[in-house]
Amino acid sequence: MTLDLILFFGIAFIAVVSAISMLISRNAIYSALFLVLNFVAIASLYLLLNAAFIAMVQVTVYAGAIMVLFLFVIMLLGAERVETSPSLPWQLPVAILLGLVLVAEFAYVLFGKVAQAGGELTGVGEGFGSPASVGRMLFDQYLIPFEVTSILLLVAMVGAIVLTRDDRKGSR
């Protein structure tokens, strides 16, 4: 039991508890804030895994930009609480059953196949996962996908504007 394991279990506990809280809290604002906590916990796991650049991207893009967009939409719509319509009575048991089946499959694959392939972790080289090394890999070998991503983001922006445009007469 080393310091690394203690750190890992602490962060994993925070991540799982915040994810479950996100799932069961009735207020959508609380859900969004718990999800921010979950993202920050995962970002610190990235730091433990020598992925410094990805951790920073996670905090700025996910916990920053995306969750602000979520909170903005929740507050814009005033949709903190959805009035609970009569639900399907069998929905929750069936969902839990399917979730348990999925857990069993994960466990089977993980401890059956992956565990046999896994070995001891070796040390990382100098600057592994730093912005410089990831950027060099990105712009040397993945330049075309990177540019396609810019087109994708442009299309998403145009799509969001078109979808939310007010079509009523005289609005423009």
Added chain:
Amino acid sequence: MNIATDYILALSGVLFVIGVLGVLVRRNAIVIFMSIELMLNSANLALIAFARAMAPAAEALRGHVLVFFVIAVAAAEVAVGLALIVAIFRTKHSIDVDQVSSLQG
């Protein structure tokens, strides 16, 4: 840092299952959307864990690049998805997914 890759993969699987349960159980469209983000994040965590497992090789950084692209695609997806939710809210005055069962506007 010497955590067995198995532990991180197990955490990733647990987070993914919580996301699946969120999609199956909740009826608030925004919370369903947040659960999808949680699933994307757990997949990213698995990718980073695999990149760390094959660390000294130069190809290991491809996992980081893939996570970078997944985050970019997730940002685009969130923009379009939230715009769709706003559009649905305008016509139905609700984001309860049970109310959106009819195909007519």
